[in-house]
Amino acid sequence: MTIHRIVVVDDHPVVLLGVRQLIDAESDMTVIGEAQDAASGIRMVGELQPDAVVLDLRLGDNASPDVCREMTTTAPRTRILLHTAYEQVEPLRACLRSGAAGVVFKDESLLVTALRTVLAGEEYVDPRALDQSRDPIGVPDSDELVERLTPREYDVLCGFAVGKSTREVANSLNLTENTVRSYTKSLLTKLGANSRLQALAIAKRLRLLP
DSSP: OOOEEEEEEOSOHHHHHHHHHHHHTSTTEEEEEEESSHHHHHHHHHHHOOSEEEEESOBTTBOHHHHHHHHHHHOTTOEEEEEESOOOHHHHHHHHHTTOOEEEESSTTTHHHHHHHHHTTOOEEOGGGGOTTSOOTTOOSOOOOSSOOOHHHHHHHHHHHTTOOHHHHHHHHTOOHHHHHHHHHHHHHHHTOSSHHHHHHHHHHTTOOO
């Protein structure tokens, strides 16, 4: 069994402890390093080359997009998962543009799911980040739907909206993963999106999702 190696970067010791305990409780994940500031985190990720890093959105005076960019440069195969208690959209957008693979809010319910998704090479956005009370992440100025989604494309979109991975969507719909990837590609084109994160946000704004 592959053991995924995780680094956690957060300036709150209590959060570090909680995240470590949550991850180490999983049989296929282990925390191999912790850091409480951006410089130490960047250095540790570069040295250890972990499979993923759980990164606090706010680390003192450091700009999170810059931290993401430096980690991506020093460890291009490491997947960055933003871990935040804040709902400001622009910093999240900037981090996603700078190489982060996903975002999850700070509670225990979705962290492991989010980690598994980004470790599988996919993007993850906490479903709560798509709430209509917030400005959706990554939505372009245009809200035009290029072409109506087919029922299967909509099923795939709904699966992603509740945080399912490609494999989980495939299993739930009795499809192959390659078929789900094909539907994903077509729904991205129809929504005018460049990523799954952006597609979910556009769909939310267009009221295609509840």
